[in-house]
Amino acid sequence: MLESFLSATVTVSLSDSSASFVIKLSNSSEIGRLSRKSLSSKLRSILLNTPSNCSFISAVASPKTLKFATYINAYMQEKGDDLLTSEAEKLIIAHKPDFVFLYMVETDEKGGHDSGWMTEEYLRRISLAIGNVKRIIEQFGDEYSVIIMADHGGHERLHGTQMPEDMTIPLFFHGPDFAPGENITHASLLDIAPTIAAIMGLDSDPDWEGNSLINR
Numbered sequence: 001m002l003e004s005f006l007s008a009t010v011t012v013s014l015s016d017s018s019a020s021f022v023i024k025l026s027n028s029s030e031i032g033r034l035s036r037k038s039l040s041s042k043l044r045s046i047l048l049n050t051p052s053n054c055s056f057i058s059a060v061a062s063p064k065t066l067k068f069a070t071y072i073n074a075y076m077q078e079k080g081d082d083l084l085t086s087e088a089e090k091l092i093i094a095h096k097p098d099f100v101f102l103y104m105v106e107t108d109e110k111g112g113h114d115s116g117w118m119t120e121e122y123l124r125r126i127s128l129a130i131g132n133v134k135r136i137i138e139q140f141g142d143e144y145s146v147i148i149m150a151d152h153g154g155h156e157r158l159h160g161t162q163m164p165e166d167m168t169i170p171l172f173f174h175g176p177d178f179a180p181g182e183n184i185t186h187a188s189l190l191d192i193a194p195t196i197a198a199i200m201g202l203d204s205d206p207d208w209e210g211n212s213l214i215n216r
């Protein structure tokens with residue numbers, strides 16, 4: 001079902017894991033250098049997430065670029081990802097932010113770690129996350145470019161090794177900046193921040209190692 005909402009599909013190998021990032025979602029994962037340089041103070045940003053360990057939030061917010069942020073502890077609240085998606089919808093409608101980061105953690109915590117990667121429960125959690133992504137795209141896909149990504153894979157009940165199961169993730173792009181049906185190869189998570197910067201009309205940080213996946 002998700003395919004009908006997507007413009008392009010890319011499989012990413014995290015071969016550039018030696019690079020440092022500003023935002024880390026877990027002790028083994030990185031999503032990109034959305035640093036104070038790339039997200040300048042003029043931008044209105046939202047950080048949304050449901051990790052059990054939220055220590056990185058303060059690091060992300062420290063440049064004072066976040067105008068809105070909310071957090072749900074997935075182990076204190078059932079259907080935390082669904083609720084967080086609802087909060088994202090409300091905030092987007094109310095504030096029309098330039099940039100939104102919605103982090104759904106239940107696939108990792110309650111799917112992978114609690115039940116095992118690729119188990120029936122893990123796949124059920126993936127399906128729920130896809131449902132939330134569909135909600136966002138159906139409501140805001142005409143206004144916003146949407147990048148759907150994971151920060152790592154997993155095997156058994158863990159991740160963080162060099163195994164392909166841990167290092168390979170899906171990446172999906174939706175929006176006018178991405179050619180329909182294009183299948184990009186050799187992309188990396190390092191390319192995500194430059195791609196977001198290009199979409200937003202910002203200069204890439206000269207220290208970035210990745211490249212924009214769109215032509216601007």
Ligand SMILES: [Zn+2]
Nearest residue numbers: 026108109113
């Ligand atoms: Zn994890």
